[in-house]
Amino acid sequence: MSWSGAQNRVGIRYRLQSWVCWASSRVVGQKAEDSVCGSLVKAIVADLTRELRAGTPTVVRKARQLMACKIAYYESLVTDASHSPCLRVFAWTKLVRTWGSFRSADMAGIPSSKVTLNAFCFSGLIEVSKTTGSGKTVGATWFFVSRECWLVRSNWLELGFELFQTFQSNRKFLLPLPCKDGETFSAKEPTFVQSATASRFLHADAKVMSPVHAALAVTFD
Known part of the structure; x- marks a missing residue:
């Protein structure tokens, strides 16, 4: 991955993390019985945070359709x-x-x-x-x-x-x-x-x- 490409991915992930954090606060702030995805959202935030702190965002690889x-x-x-x-x-x-x-x-x-x-x-x-x-x-x-x-x-x-x-x-x-x-x-x-x-x-x-x-x-x- 080129440096410019890596920077772009990091920027995208920071923005995504900000949005997911906001969504997490909205979802996780609800009562447990009213929340259907609180734990999933928190797990996504944790994964993004670890990747950003490491400075090596994971390259998403997809199989050809x-x-x-x-x-x-x-x-x-x-x-x-x-x-x-x-x-x-x-x-x-x-x-x-x-x-x-x-x-x-x-x-x-x-x-x-x-x-x-x-x-x-x-x-x-x-x-x-x-x-x-x-x-x-x-x-x-x-x-x-x-x-x-x-x-x-x-x-x-x-x-x-x-x-x-x-x-x-x-x-x-x-x-x-x-x-x-x-x-x-x-x-x-x-x-x-x-x-x-x-x-x-x-x-x-x-x-x-x-x-x-x-x-x-x-x-x-």
């Missing part, structure tokens, strides 16, 4: 022409599911012929899910994934959709089951277990793909 790393990997995979179209489309659907906040069951209720991509977003119709479908209060639900949904590859949505269209048919679900060779798709709808297994194989091959921002660079193996 796994979900952000996965998204960065999927985007890189979708846009990398050296991989098979089948693998790239599968990664594309993983991104669509993430940004669209789909349940597993939602993917099985999206007709592949009813999805479109325009200048603003990728959209489609969920005809059957846990909460939509025939006989339920909501007959169908529209979903939208903006073109602005990306971390490292801004064109993943468009490139993936172009590949997806080569596998498009009149099936009632979004994507069929990938074959074992990873080069083609079968005509069968994947079960939850099969989809999870395919995802595990996808993660098993995950590696850093340059150029990726250092904060997102990761290897899964």
Whole structure:
């Protein structure tokens, strides 16, 4: 850590200590039965005080965010022409599911012929899910994934959709089951277990793909 960086951290911790001390006096001053975090606040103040007296503030180390790393990997995979179209489309659907906040069951209720991509977003119709479908209060639900949904590859949505269209048919679900060779798709709808297994194989091959921002660079193996 540089000296200027250390000074900045110390200043921040002094201000934080002042605020926590104030909060401690407000919380700890209450009756014991009315206080739910008095001991925790006092412990935080004590830790900050020890660090400041020692002159060596602890560097907070955080693990890289796994979900952000996965998204960065999927985007890189979708846009990398050296991989098979089948693998790239599968990664594309993983991104669509993430940004669209789909349940597993939602993917099985999206007709592949009813999805479109325009200048603003990728959209489609969920005809059957846990909460939509025939006989339920909501007959169908529209979903939208903006073109602005990306971390490292801004064109993943468009490139993936172009590949997806080569596998498009009149099936009632979004994507069929990938074959074992990873080069083609079968005509069968994947079960939850099969989809999870395919995802595990996808993660098993995950590696850093340059150029990726250092904060997102990761290897899964």
